[in-house]
Amino acid sequence: MVNRKIEIMDTTLRDGEQTSGVSFSASEKLTIAQLLLEELHVDRVEIASARVSDGEFQAVKAIMDWANQNGYTNRIEVLSFVDNGVSINWMLNAGVKVQNLLTKGSLNHLTHQLKKTAEQHFAEIAAVIALASQNQIETNVYLEDWSNGMRNSKDYVFQFLDFLSQQSVKRVLLPDTLGVLTPSETYDYIDELKSKYPNIHFDFHAHNDYDLSTANVLEAVKAGIDGLHLTVNGMGERAGNAPMASAVAVINDFLPEVKISLKESSIFKVSKLVETFSGIRIPANKPIVGDNVFTQTAGIHADGDNKNNLYFNDLLPERFGRKRTYALGKTSGKANIEKNLQELGLKLNDEDLKKVTQRVIELGDKKETVTKEDLPYIISDVLDSKLYEEKVTVQSYVLTHAKGLRPSATISVSIEGEHFEENAQGDGQFDAFMNALNKVYAKKKRQLPKLVDYAVRIAPGSDSDALCEAIITWETDKKSFKTRGLDSDQTVCAIKATQKMLNII
CATH class of the missing domain: 3.30.160.270 (Alpha-isopropylmalate synthase LeuA, regulatory domain)
Known part of the structure; x- marks a missing residue:
């Protein structure tokens, strides 16, 4: 397991776009795909579902034209369906070379949604994989509802994987489709699959319905997973997918033996762009990318940072292209004021500093935030009062x-x-x-x-x-x-x- 490389596949443009109310334009999709590959250095990008709309087709075609010119052809993926080759034709016309084939990963879905036997389903999948191979399209396979499959119909999952191990498939993608897994289940299920099928490349695709997606990602990596599916800002259907920023920070800080290609310092830049294009605001307290997460508010924290960085942890803002700030408001102490004055190149004597601190606290009672840029005005106001x-x-x-x-x-x-x-x-x-x-x-x-x-x-x-x-x-x-x-x-x-x-x- 030493220096084990994990692939990162970003699915912001496909699964993330299933966030309610979000629809990226063709130019926005192209811009995000370019940033994900060239700025963030993700390994793969899932950009769309086949057959969705003409607009989606045009967006995929534009991305593939760019990818072909820049050597990213096999790093662009599209969700496809078991549909007698309709998806394959759509992909051929768009120039896509990698399909992520959606199949049924639980007996419950197979029986009640498709109303078919396992043998019928496998035969249809084999036909789609063969057709893709004939057209030089690489196949990865999604086992939809895999997590419930492992809970309730494990024999079916093993039967399915036995079948896939004999097919021309590059990766098997394991989605926790309904976001129901606990961390211990995630570890146990993936560990079991890696032990039983050591030659299959497995990706884990977490959803966040119980707010456990990052914890589940951590356990999946510990259990030996080969790839992860993440989205920028945790975008996705319902409660969203595993958030890219948190997952990457957790892997880098807690699993040093695991290597990923993603460039941390570009996370915030890409995050803010996706926020702008999607219209979905990032919560101020969202780890890594939220506006307030590198802001110290309490005066005692600023004082501790002055003395020996007592309130720092390993999540240093500079890692993610950000800076630490010291909030000014009703909980401010002199240390907060001094930190902000230092950035402005200003210094006050103790008496004036006390007066400015008191004035900031008074203003903070009326106004949620006093900014660093407000300080010169406050100082002027306080010093005027001495006259x-x-x-x-x-x-x-x-x-x-x-x-x-x-x-x-x-x-x-x-x-x-x-x-x-x-x-x-x-x-x-x-x-x-x-x-x-x-x-x-x-x-x-x-x-x-x-x-x-x-x-x-x-x-x-x-x-x-x-x-x-x-x-x-x-x-x-x-x-x-x-x-x-x-x-x-x-x-x-x-x-x-x-x-x-x-x-x-």
């Missing part, structure tokens, strides 16, 4: 905006312990707020500075829930100055910037 003593507070406000009515604002303001309430309308919510504030200051016989510029910005690359920074330029008879406000709501940003102005004057 004045807070004597004026906007305690509460109600802003309304309704179609056909002028926006209005009702505000409550405390000025050196004295409380005021006013209401006003305006051309917008912030204008209404400022008009109400002017009424308050008129009672104090004071005039507010003139607003001469108002800019709102978010960090580059942010989403719609990003932190906003409002920068307002004010002008008095003697000077002009700027104040900043920070919040996830644009109008609230402006109100916070205005409160700073009120304290400065």
Whole structure:
């Protein structure tokens, strides 16, 4: 078993496309097939089912034209059927040279779906294999529902394999069609087959109905399997197939004696492309490829990483073309902030770092994620607050905006312990707020500075829930100055910037 090579066959374009709502275009199929073979270095790609549609035929033909020009002809496979040669003719017209022939791997399927005897089924299979050989098409055979076959009709499976061992077949493909196997069953069944048929090349095809596909893949490899069928992002019917990223990481980390050709550093790139083409979003916590799986959120974890990478495991993000990040939010500690500041090339003294950390925690209570790109805005906001003593507070406000009515604002303001309430309308919510504030200051016989510029910005690359920074330029008879406000709501940003102005004057 030392340095045993396992073949990886990707079936994203065939079985993965059976994910509900997914249909790749011909150009998308070609692009994915090219990346799987040339970027990820999978050994084989199953790209389609024969006879499905004219669109599928055109996609397969385009892939085969490319494969023939680039030496991949025998690494492209198509699912075919026991149909008196109809699939074979379809493949010949498309230029396909490898068929994965779908047959019945359990007595239950044979009896109730085909309503035939084993001998009848085998005779028809032999005819299809012979016809394929005459046309220089290589044959692999799927034993559909093989897992239930091993559970409930093992004698039939052995009878079938005895027959196949006498045929011109390159590989026997063992699908857990309904995703019912436990890891111990997977090991025992494959170990039994490898012992009984040492000269047959067996592939294992796992489904994920009980979320056991990766565990079953691990046990299949331990039991001596020769090849694995995987899909990018675990796409597939129902709960999907065994996910490529997880299976590859498990094999590389826990079975060092087993070799696979797949290039780990390209996994994430291909994963994101398939996400885009399929429209099926990758869960944020999906191992290896999820957005959050290399993000430390708790401050104690960032602190441990600073001291001796205490919260690292062997799944280093760089292996998969990714980077570790340190989330900013209500569970952040100083270490999270410091990690992000280091990436931005910034450094704060302890006092300012504490203030920024507290501000991040406050914002995190209101907003799920604070990004690294938000940090300069937060720092600016916090350091601005050191320039004045807070004597004026906007305690509460109600802003309304309704179609056909002028926006209005009702505000409550405390000025050196004295409380005021006013209401006003305006051309917008912030204008209404400022008009109400002017009424308050008129009672104090004071005039507010003139607003001469108002800019709102978010960090580059942010989403719609990003932190906003409002920068307002004010002008008095003697000077002009700027104040900043920070919040996830644009109008609230402006109100916070205005409160700073009120304290400065």
